[in-house]
Amino acid sequence: MRHKVAGWKLGRNTAHRRSLLRNLVTSLIVEERIETTIPKAKAMRPHVEKMITLGKRGDLAARRLAASYLMTDESVVKLFDTIAPRFGDRNGGYLRIVRTAWQKGDGAEKAFVELLGSEKVLDEKREKRAEARAKRVAEAKKAMEEAEAQAQTQAAPEAAEKQEEEK
């Protein structure tokens, strides 16, 4: 009896579910790490592993099969050239699912899904984000200071009068 092995329906009809899973798998391959809910993470796992297995086969037929499932050509290239070689000596278990917090609104449990061995890429991405953030903050600070200085120099007499009136 194959009871309780139906998998996940995710509240969608077949076409919708297939689209969702293809999108999730493509995103994961391109981004190396995505945030989603636990049931979606678990549902996408076998599909990602099948794609990586195709990537390890590496022949033209495998490439065409992968291209028929993945949404973008870019993701197929990345799968075959950079991701599949990483898992040469590993038979499955290519994903890491880390539970994080609960989603506001419906309370669904969320998780990060990442490809094993992508820590370096992810750390680099994180550093880039932090740098960009620091830059934005510095620029905003500078702009604010400049605006303040300008306002003070331009409207110094008026501002002083206003302040006195307010007092």
Next chain:
Amino acid sequence: MPNPKRRHSQKRTSTRRAHDALSKHSLSECPNCHEKKMPHRACAKCGYYKGREVVEVEEAS
């Protein structure tokens, strides 16, 4: 339609509810920041899980 024959005492209600209490979550300690955290999940305070930063936690500024 069937109807209750007798008044339902407060004791009867509270006795029935004696077993309805919710239990507390068991929490584990985050090895990085030593805050309490849910087991098998990334720490909500510092974003670490298994010795590596997993989630970026925004600091309140």
